[in-house]
Amino acid sequence: MQISPENGRKGRTAMNTPPIVSPQEWAAAREQLLVKEKALTRARDALAAERRRMPWLAVEKEYAFDGPAGKVSLFDLFDGRRQLIVYRAFFEPGVFGWPEHACRGCSMVADQVAHVAHLYARDTTLAFVSRAPQTDIAGLKARMGWEMPWYTITDGFDADFGVDEWHGTNVFFRDGDKLFRTYFINNRGDEAMGSTWSYLDVTPLGRQEEWEDSPEGYPQTPPYKWWNWHDSYAADAPRDSRWSEVVDSALVTLGEPQRSAR
Template sequence: MRTPPVVSQEEWEAARQQLLIKEKAHTRARDALAAERRRMPWTAVKTDYVFEGPSGKTGFLDLFDGRRQLIVYRAFYEPGVFGWPEHACRGCSMVADQVAHLAHLNARDTTLVFVSRAPQADIARLKEHMVWNDIPWFTITDNFDKDFGVDEWHGTNVFFRDGERAFRTYFINNRGDEQMGNTWNYLDITPLGRQELWEDSPEGYPQTQTYKWWNWHDSYVTDAPPDKKWVEVSDAGEAAFRAESARHKC
């Protein structure tokens, strides 16, 4: 194994700052791509697909759970999949292992669900065994997977609900699914994005002050104003971050 050279702390910091220039450019490019994604056209969902959930039959609109945005990951757990019935697909299981606490997505009017063709009894047993109890997981009963390009391979579909109408807004699969799991990455593929003021979003999209909506996952209250103490803390943190960035530009 041929490792990189060992240098002094000063040389290491200089190399880090050079790489940071490219990393910041990458971040800005990622933000611009997310802004373009928010402007993608939508296509109407014309079928009321039916799923099986823990409480019985569930219509497609019910998957939103009262929220405007829905992210659906097609996980392969069913007869014929490697690992059945003890485990789901190894790749899909790694995706499930990455999922952050869903309270943060829910606070941005977004619901995440997994869907598979396995019966609910098997899904419940798998979730318990793998400690995925917080992930809503439904059974596909019709052509949902085929209609949305996930009948033969995993993939993540994004939808938006407007009253009784729903629209498909985005789709990502293959290596694109590798980035999923993080709250920010999930929000970046939704039509509304992170919903923060710094984002380049179409006119009229919901946006709130950056950082201010963040909360402990057990403390979100719908429509509650930002906590005054957290506003002070986040403002101070952002000011320190800006000052540090300015110093490195000198």
């Protein structure tokens, strides 16, 4: 089937679209594709499991950043959590859009970031870094409605971690007073970032759910049950047992005790 050029505009090529079929044929085609989609999901889970087994690189050098409250270290960016995800966004003199806007691609990444409270609930902090001064970063965040922590690079952090000339996402793990670089993703890999799950899948601890294939001793809790409204994760907030009952009932009904089976 062909669809005419939009609004009949000259110079536009007609679209050669798929065939129009019956409901039964459409359902059959969808089921056929679903087999491949489930295989892709399982392959993605397996790849995340391999990430959790990647060797770590010790971070021996100290790094300094400017934050809203003054100078901070790479340790401080963790904000007391064990895992840290750092996205290098290009917002600085010389970047197209400066000073009103950051790089368009980096801004699209920022627009996609889910509420960080869900990452915090998994002992994970997300931070953006740039070379722009904090005054400009504060103005940009307010205008664009972004809420993630955003720091100013003051040394060679970007060059040392492969993000001095291009964007990229670095992952770090804190063990007491020791820091490790555990993963790095850039180029088209950054396109998929933004959801709670895409971020957790690149961390050394993963989603921390029981169905995951993780090394022995890694923290894991039942799937779904740790989920909460983003304003209800406070440590002193009472846990609602009714949500656990809903999850248990759904798992029995669906016959899916593990998310990896989906």
